[in-house]
Amino acid sequence: MDESVKERLLAAARRLFSEKGFDRTSVREIARVAGANAAAVSYYFGGKEGLYRAVLEEIWAKLEQHFERFMAADRPPMERIEGFVRGLFAFHAANPSLIRFINRELADPTSCFETVIVPHVEKVAGLLRNSISEAVARGELREGTDPTIAALLLASMSNYLFLVGAVARRVILDPERSLDGLPEGILSVFRKGVACREA
Amino acid sequence: MDESVKERLLAAARRLFSEKGFDRTSVREIARVAGANAAAVSYYFGGKEGLYRAVLEEIWAKLEQHFERFMAADRPPMERIEGFVRGLFAFHAANPSLIRFINRELADPTSCFETVIVPHVEKVAGLLRNSISEAVARGELREGTDPTIAALLLASMSNYLFLVGAVARRVILDPERSLDGLPEGILSVFRKGVACREA
DNA sequence: TAGAATACTAAACAAGCGTTTTAAACGATT
């Protein structure tokens, strides 16, 4: 237990908030998991909401870093589009339950929505939209494709499974089915769906 | 105010639970909106959770009724698939915020998950999966298409927008943009994505 | 080494929660 109390609180909050959300996680529980006092949350973060905000910023920073690697600006647009999907799945594999954290915030915004969520989503959405626009301009995606709609649908397919994780693994998919092929499946549907050549 | 207290409680709970979710809605607030006493919730529904469960059942019944109309068993499979998407959008148009209610439960299951959510999702997912299987068997969708994956992706595209409604309207889509064309756009991507003829 | 700033804690606080209790009002039946 050589980490600082602040770091232990962040780690515990990250875990508990992702698992159960803001409302169902109490300050006392975070403190217990962190092996700290509940008052330390107010001391270091100004309150429960401040701690939540800190965790959210931390996660988004990590996710954006991830996207910047998978969607590097010097790559051709189709590679960036593929990077979006593969990056999202890779991130989820490396950080299970964190995507649900973010998506829960999207589905049910807290007070962090305006200051944390909106700017970050705008950035990632812009990256994806621009990649699609470029791909259309290059003739790699069908002319007339609406980049906004196309981006929305690609993000839908890439995110929904993780969002409804609990029910998906119970009802929609076999629990033991591997998800390894899913990113390519999504990209296949996407490519053909807005591909350059009509069938 | 000629409705019964029980009905008024259900209506108020439906509205408040859809807007703010289970945790952020208090029994006292429901009672105030319904013009009733907070104790009536325990009296009629056995508690807050019972009221929540009643609302959830009510909504699912309505939604399933909707799907049974749009995905009638006597229709050809591709029409049923189209009915799934169009029905979902129509339902959302008629019952704003109710889809978010359901989706919130999917993203963050409460104790109703096993008894209410799982059976209903299984039913609708089965309808969609069977329609896709039949369409593949008829040669209307590409051979080798995995019905489960295809159903998942179609449901993803159809649901995600409503799920992330708040951020979608702020960041992803123009607030004034009409969504009228979106169901057809989704179906277009889906059809081409798993269409019979390769490009 | 004295003093000040920082790090941390136990205890108390006020507010809100869902529920239960108690009792009054109501409508139908005897």
Add this chain to the structure above:
DNA sequence: AATCGTTTAAAACGCTTGTTTAGTATTCTA
């Protein structure tokens, strides 16, 4: 008219919540 079960209301209960207070160690600085 008296009595019944049902319905509604007010108040109180026990509990948990996030935060604050007040205080004690600990560490750093002069």
